[in-house]
Amino acid sequence: MLAIDVNNLNKKYKNFHLKDVCFQLEKGYIMGFIGTNGAGKTTTLKSILNMIHIDGGEINILGKNFIKHEMELKQEIGYAFGGIDYYTRNKIRQVTNVVKRFYKNWDEEAYFNYLKKFNLDENKKIVELSAGMRVNYNLALALSHGAKLLILDEPTSGLDPVARDNLLDIFQELVEEGEISILFSTHITSDLEKCADYITYINNGQIIKSSEKEEFINTYRLLNGGESQLHEVKDHLISYKINSFGFTGLIHTKDFDPSSNIKSTLPNLEEIMIYFSKKEEQHV
Amino acid sequence: MNIVISNTSEKPIYQQLFEQISAQIIKGEIEKGYILPPIRQAAKELRISIITVKKAWEELERCGLIYTITGKGCFVADLSSDDILQKRNEMILKQMTTDTSYYKSFGLTIEEIYELMKTVY
Numbered sequence: 001m002l003a004i005d006v007n008n009l010n011k012k013y014k015n016f017h018l019k020d021v022c023f024q025l026e027k028g029y030i031m032g033f034i035g036t037n038g039a040g041k042t043t044t045l046k047s048i049l050n051m052i053h054i055d056g057g058e059i060n061i062l063g064k065n066f067i068k069h070e071m072e073l074k075q076e077i078g079y080a081f082g083g084i085d086y087y088t089r090n091k092i093r094q095v096t097n098v099v100k101r102f103y104k105n106w107d108e109e110a111y112f113n114y115l116k117k118f119n120l121d122e123n124k125k126i127v128e129l130s131a132g133m134r135v136n137y138n139l140a141l142a143l144s145h146g147a148k149l150l151i152l153d154e155p156t157s158g159l160d161p162v163a164r165d166n167l168l169d170i171f172q173e174l175v176e177e178g179e180i181s182i183l184f185s186t187h188i189t190s191d192l193e194k195c196a197d198y199i200t201y202i203n204n205g206q207i208i209k210s211s212e213k214e215e216f217i218n219t220y221r222l223l224n225g226g227e228s229q230l231h232e233v234k235d236h237l238i239s240y241k242i243n244s245f246g247f248t249g250l251i252h253t254k255d256f257d258p259s260s261n262i263k264s265t266l267p268n269l270e271e272i273m274i275y276f277s278k279k280e281e282q283h284v
Numbered sequence: 285m286n287i288v289i290s291n292t293s294e295k296p297i298y299q300q301l302f303e304q305i306s307a308q309i310i311k312g313e314i315e316k317g318y319i320l321p322p323i324r325q326a327a328k329e330l331r332i333s334i335i336t337v338k339k340a341w342e343e344l345e346r347c348g349l350i351y352t353i354t355g356k357g358c359f360v361a362d363l364s365s366d367d368i369l370q371k372r373n374e375m376i377l378k379q380m381t382t383d384t385s386y387y388k389s390f391g392l393t394i395e396e397i398y399e400l401m402k403t404v405y
Contacts, residue, residue: 028324029334172328193291197333212335214296266294 001063003027003149003181009047009057016205018043021057023200023210028178030171032192032213033185034269035202036277041185042081044202045153049079062148075104078147080155083134088126092137095126103145111144117166131158139167143174150174152184156191164188168195189269199269203276220272223249225262233262239278250275285314289330297332301340309349309360310372320350320358347371 002024009021018040025031035041046052048059050070059066061073087095092115100106115122118136120129129137135158142150156164172195174180186192192199192213200210209216223233226246233251234240240249250267258264267275287304289297308314320326323341327334341358344350349371350358363371387397 168331169328172331175334176324176328178324194331195333197335213333214298214336214339 001027002060003029003062004031004048004183005060006044006048007058007060009044009059010055011043011047011052012055016040016043018047018205021047021202021205021207023207025181025183025198027062027181028175029197030175030182030195031184031198031200032189032196033183033200033202034187034189034192034273035185036187036273039202040205041202042153043205045079045081045151045183045185049074049077049151075145076148077151078142078145078149079151079153080135080138080142081153082138083129083131083158084126084138084141085134086126091123091125092120092129093122096122096141099141100145105146107144107146110146111140114140114143117170118163132160132163135159136163143170148180150180150182150184152182154186155184156186156188164191171195187273189273192269201272201276203273204280208276217266217269217272219253220267221251221253221256221264222267222271223247223251223256223262223264229262232260239275241278285318285320287330289332298336298339298343301330301337302343305340305344306347306349306371306375309344309363310368310375312368314360316360316362318360319356320360322357 004023004025006021006023009018011018016038021040021044023031033041033045043052047054047057048061048066050059050066061069062076064073066073084095087098096111100108100111118133118140120133120137120140126134126137135155139152139155142152156167159167168191171182171184175182196213198211199213199216201208201216209219211219220238223237223240224246225233227242230240230242230247230249233249233256236255237249237251240247250272251264256264285305285308287301289300291297293300295303305314305320320341321329323337324334327337330337341350345352345358348367349361349363351361352358384397392400
């Protein structure tokens with residue numbers, strides 16, 4: 001079963017266009033959603049949750065049309081967009097008492113476990129929490145009502161390396177039984193190199209690629225060669241950088257002749273993002 | 285079962301898994317009938333993606349080193365000493381083929397390779 005099925009999602013703003021966004025997430029897996037600032041990550045996630053009005057497209061969650069079953073599906077979704085930023089003069093306990101009433105399957109035990117895991121004190125006021133603690137508190141709320149699908153917008157940004165590592169542990173524990181699926185956006189790609197099963201990459205409102213992680217990386221090669229070799233591959237390169245020692249550039253694996261003398265390596269996610277963004281600069 | 289994953293290696297992680305486990309099976313360090321950890325548990329513990337583990341397990345199964353009983357798990361196959369020898373040779377030959385093409389690119393003859401090999405073996 002598909003946890004998320006997004007088809008031809010379109011949303012037009014004055015200066016930005018989310019264009020024919022399509023991707024699928026199989027139930028029980030983790031998908032990383034990457035892209036530079038302003039690429040459309042948050043807009044896509046908000047569109048999925050019907051938090052903004054879309055111009056076209058269809059979204060199915062856990063096998064059901066989201067618009068038709070919105071209330072029912074929202075019980076099964078945990079979401080967090082950054083840190084908590086409402087009722088800031090109230091204590092954590094009071095805010096939780098408000099939030100938990102919305103959920104039929106609120107799990108008090110899980111909630112207290114997460115508070116403990118995240119070192120959160122119920123008696124603290126929201127305003128007294130650090131940025132990272134606000135993110136963690138929002139995550140604790142998202143994780144405590146037995147959600148089958150988690151949609152998290154940059155859950156790791158603002159967290160220190162230790163907290164990020166703990167969070168990734170929690171993600172992997174959650175998907176272990178195969179019942180829970182996680183979609184999270186980030187631009188800290190090292191978080192994804194290890195634990196994500198699928199990668200969806202959005203650039204300038206369009207999906208560049210959405211696939212299983214190793215396949216995703218294997219689609220590209222990072223080339224490294226002398227300046228004299230550049231002309232051999234220049235027309236096929238997605239983009240490249242030149243310095244006094246030669247050039248480095250990104251290419252689709254299918255466009256690269258492996259018997260060539262140019263040194264090729266597997267890029268990491270960050271490098272793929274950098275060269276794709278560079279491509280646009282070169283065309284402008 | 286011991287597994288050490290290197291993130292800096294050029295080798296894909298599923299291949300690292302496959303090579304390390306198959307070597308341990310062939311050397312007899314993992315006994316027949318040993319149950320491999322469930323895919324999702326292994327992924328969690330090794331901090332790698334589920335699909336990576338799945339691929340490694342599939343490759344092990346394809347090579348006849350493990351077999352799956354649905355609902356029970358993946359078991360190390362019962363291999364005769366002939367099977368083990370054959371599988372070991374297959375793997376060694378595969379590595380040798382890659383290495384040989386590297387030596388050939390320098391124009392070495394087999395005798396030269398042999399002499400050099402003796403000095404490092």
